[in-house]
Amino acid sequence: MVTAKAWVLKKHFEGFPKTSDFDQKMIELPNLKDGELLLESVFLSVDPYMRPYSQRDMKEGDIMIGTQVARIVESKNPAFTVGAFVVARSGWRTHFISDGKDLQHLPPNWPESLPKSLALGTVGMPGLTAYFGLLEVCKMKPGETVLVNAAAGAVGSVVGQLAKIGGCKVVGCAGSDDKVAYLKKIGFDEAFNYKTVTSLDEALRKASPDGYDCFFDNVGGEFASIAINQMKKFGRIAVCGAISQYNVSMPQKGPYLQVPMIFQELQMKGFIVTRWNNRWEEGLKALLKWVMEGKVKCHEHVTEGFENMPTAFIGMLKGENIGKAIVKA
Numbered sequence: 001m002v003t004a005k006a007w008v009l010k011k012h013f014e015g016f017p018k019t020s021d022f023d024q025k026m027i028e029l030p031n032l033k034d035g036e037l038l039l040e041s042v043f044l045s046v047d048p049y050m051r052p053y054s055q056r057d058m059k060e061g062d063i064m065i066g067t068q069v070a071r072i073v074e075s076k077n078p079a080f081t082v083g084a085f086v087v088a089r090s091g092w093r094t095h096f097i098s099d100g101k102d103l104q105h106l107p108p109n110w111p112e113s114l115p116k117s118l119a120l121g122t123v124g125m126p127g128l129t130a131y132f133g134l135l136e137v138c139k140m141k142p143g144e145t146v147l148v149n150a151a152a153g154a155v156g157s158v159v160g161q162l163a164k165i166g167g168c169k170v171v172g173c174a175g176s177d178d179k180v181a182y183l184k185k186i187g188f189d190e191a192f193n194y195k196t197v198t199s200l201d202e203a204l205r206k207a208s209p210d211g212y213d214c215f216f217d218n219v220g221g222e223f224a225s226i227a228i229n230q231m232k233k234f235g236r237i238a239v240c241g242a243i244s245q246y247n248v249s250m251p252q253k254g255p256y257l258q259v260p261m262i263f264q265e266l267q268m269k270g271f272i273v274t275r276w277n278n279r280w281e282e283g284l285k286a287l288l289k290w291v292m293e294g295k296v297k298c299h300e301h302v303t304e305g306f307e308n309m310p311t312a313f314i315g316m317l318k319g320e321n322i323g324k325a326i327v328k329a
């Protein structure tokens, strides 16, 4: 008999999440039935979406949503061998039972030397978000200028590097000087700390005096309201995330975006990466190749211990991570 630990949402977040909003619970798992597998979480992901989705979809007492790389410990399903690793969507739990339907194998040819945790980051959902957001929403073209915020994070760091591979100039904004140094190291043409510049408008203008063709927006709010005024004619804005708004209790008003949208004839599109579920194989294959060729660099912010899931989640929302925020169970 295996006893799993799980983190539940004890109390819906009000404003910024607190550790007291979470509770740990123990779950005794039953013996496996035919067709089932027992899995152990090895790496767990903490992601910004957990904040708005918990508000919309979860009840107090529910196990926190989330994905993990898990190892198969026991199998009564011939399609899955003991010792193999899969990506699962089983929430914040140390162990769980699955019938295999919701599990994804790591991409074929995953090199032994490559950390499996990357399947939650650069070679996983965040990397795919960068890939499809740039190709299908921004429709970037060589020679264009791409702006990305939360640029040193899981999605943003891949956006910048893919835009460079695509022959674009890349400007990135992030919330610390260490993050800015990291962006320069991985090839961003321009990068600045949006928290310390005296004027965001001036910093954006200095980084690209001719403006921006593509804006990959992970942040929304005031940043987006300012950046939209520096889009070039026929510019494209990929509305990927709005992290500046996830912890805000009172909805904010304007500024209103219609005037720059009309004058510059902009396209602004929200998207959810699962729209391209039928092309995940293509995206993961491309990302894995670039990583193995050294064209896309990966960084992870690893928190040790399942006990620290809430702290890791809160730390990511506060901006403590460079690259993908991961918990090693």
Ligand SMILES: NC(=O)C1=CN([C@@H]2O[C@H](COP(=O)(O)OP(=O)(O)OC[C@H]3O[C@@H](n4cnc5c(N)ncnc54)[C@H](OP(=O)(O)O)[C@@H]3O)[C@@H](O)[C@H]2O)C=CC1
Binding pocket: 047, 048, 049, 125, 126, 129, 150, 151, 152, 153, 154, 155, 156, 173, 174, 175, 176, 179, 218, 219, 239, 240, 241, 242, 243, 244, 245, 271, 272, 273, 274, 316, 317, 318, 319, 320, 321, 323, 324, 325
């Ligand atoms: N549409 C889709 O399908 C998907 C959307 N997303 C969205 O992409 C965005 C980035 O996600 P992900 O790469 O996983 O996360 P990150 O790894 O980028 O981590 C979050 C980062 O957001 C920044 N941040 C936090 N609060 C604020 C704030 N108030 N203002 C500005 N920046 C802030 C911090 O960086 P800093 O220090 O630079 O402030 C922090 O490190 C999120 O908005 C997320 O919801 C992610 C995946 C899929």
Ligand SMILES: CCCCCC(=O)/C=C/[C@H]1[C@H](O)CC(=O)[C@@H]1CCCCCCC(=O)O
Binding pocket: 048, 049, 052, 053, 065, 066, 089, 125, 240, 241, 242, 272, 273, 274
């Ligand atoms: C205003 C909210 C914007 C959130 C944007 C975002 O970060 C979206 C992330 C999704 C991504 O595109 C694909 C996902 O897996 C994220 C959503 C996950 C939903 C969780 C569903 C519940 C579960 O896992 O059981």
